[in-house]
Amino acid sequence: MSQTDPRDRLIVALDVPGVAEAEALIDRLGDAATFYKIGYRLAYAGGLALAERLVARGDRVFLDLKLHDIGNTIEEGVRAVSGLGATFLTVHAYPQTMRAAVRGRGNGLRILAVTVLTSYDDADAAEAGYALPVADLVAQRAAQAAEIGIDGLVCSAAEAEGVRRIVGPDRLIVTPGIRPAGAEAGDQKRVMTPGDAKRAGIDHIVVGRPITGAADPRAVARAIVAEMA
Numbered sequence: 001m002s003q004t005d006p007r008d009r010l011i012v013a014l015d016v017p018g019v020a021e022a023e024a025l026i027d028r029l030g031d032a033a034t035f036y037k038i039g040y041r042l043a044y045a046g047g048l049a050l051a052e053r054l055v056a057r058g059d060r061v062f063l064d065l066k067l068h069d070i071g072n073t074i075e076e077g078v079r080a081v082s083g084l085g086a087t088f089l090t091v092h093a094y095p096q097t098m099r100a101a102v103r104g105r106g107n108g109l110r111i112l113a114v115t116v117l118t119s120y121d122d123a124d125a126a127e128a129g130y131a132l133p134v135a136d137l138v139a140q141r142a143a144q145a146a147e148i149g150i151d152g153l154v155c156s157a158a159e160a161e162g163v164r165r166i167v168g169p170d171r172l173i174v175t176p177g178i179r180p181a182g183a184e185a186g187d188q189k190r191v192m193t194p195g196d197a198k199r200a201g202i203d204h205i206v207v208g209r210p211i212t213g214a215a216d217p218r219a220v221a222r223a224i225v226a227e228m229a
């Protein structure tokens with residue numbers, strides 16, 4: 001698929017209980033999606049084998065394992081994940097963790113650093129012990145990630161323009177917390193619509209419940225892609 005195909009921007013989060021449900025959703029989406037995110041709920045239920053099958057049939061896979069550990073464990077863990085053929089892997093944006101992930105990556109795997117979860121606002125960051133407002137913490141972590149050589153950042157689309165100024169044109173910006181107008185935010189606190197995210201300069205959006213919970217997931221996915229065209 002060409003870089004300019006708008007479908008390429010949409011990553012569908014396969015946040016479902018098991019492989020059977022994931023495969024049913026993928027079937028219903030048909031050619032509306034080509035890029036899937038497998039988080040640890042599905043990874044612990046057969047999702048890694050599904051990831052390899054999707055890669056083998058030409059789809060792209062984002063393994064959202066959000067790794068964070070001592071450097072040696074991260075480096076060897078990322079090296080092991082590199083064998084699966086995924087396109088993206090997440091780690092938390094802590095400097096030791098990011099440096100170790102860069103040392104361990106191989107086989108074309110690109111490391112995305114999760115800056116501040118999109119379910120956090122300033123009060124949640126303060127509760128977790130951070131003195132900085134979320135926007136400042138995202139900016140600090142984006143700068144560290146770029147310095148370390150991380151391939152891309154996960155943040156809210158609300159921070160995308162600022163992050164782009166910090167990391168430049170070559171690093172990827174991937175944004176969950178996406179809600180089409182009128183959709184339920186659920187536990188997401190920093191949300192934007194697909195169209196606003198595109199205008200903010202993101203590379204990919206991640207969408208879960210607005211698609212997985214839809215009566216017609218394919219129609220919703222197509223509408224989201226059309227909004228970003």
Ligand SMILES: O=C(O)c1cc(=O)[nH]c(=O)n1[C@@H]1O[C@H](COP(=O)(O)O)[C@@H](O)[C@H]1O
Pocket residue numbers: 013015039064090114116117118119154155176177178186188206207208209210
């Ligand atoms: O790393 C992620 O993908 C992620 C980071 C973040 O800050 N916020 C966030 O929501 N996510 C993931 O993106 C998906 C969003 O799902 P929905 O809120 O259902 O669209 C979930 O699978 C989350 O685990």
